[in-house]
Amino acid sequence: AAGVIQSPRHLIKEKRETATLKCYPIPRHDTVYWYQQGPGQDPQFLISFYEKMQSDKGSIPDRFSAQQFSDYHSELNMSSLELGDSALYFCASSLSPRGNTEAFFGQGTRLTVV
């Protein structure tokens, strides 16, 4: 069965550079969520989208932005990268935030800022 696909799997950037992470949800899933997991920490919710509109916002820095496109894939744009942005970034998808459905996670993108 198709799962959530994230790309790239690994990314190394320098401070103050920009990074773009991509997420392709499970087919027919219309909701995507972004999480940030620092070393030894639990995933922290960043932002979510339903039907291409932002549906919820968590602890996402102003330097980050995200959007969901017409094919439901989502991109997380991160600018002016800082060392503290080094983390594992997960995308999850589900079928509609209004329903009580489970979220399935992608494999994550490991971002290293040097």
Next chain:
Amino acid sequence: EDKVVQSPLSLVVHEGDTVTLNCSYEVTNFRSLLWYKQEKKAPTFLFMLTSSGIEKKSGRLSSILDKKELFSILNITATQTGDSAIYLCASNNAGNMLTFGGGTRLMVKP
């Protein structure tokens, strides 16, 4: 602010032992409680619990929710080394936003 607390933080057992992992929550507009297993990368979905007292079971794993006392437990019987992982509990609110607990790191020794 939604809050999820897991205990213990870490656990070391031997193969064949039974373990119980705990998760308590304080959530506004609670919808469900989810358990995930995280090995190397992405959390893998285990269970979603919405109703009190109804046990969900998958092989050697089972889980139950108590909505009155606001907690859930995850049981693993006859543990195997492959069960070694971090087990994450997450609450799901009305907006389908997950709040994760800190996880329980389980190590199963041969």
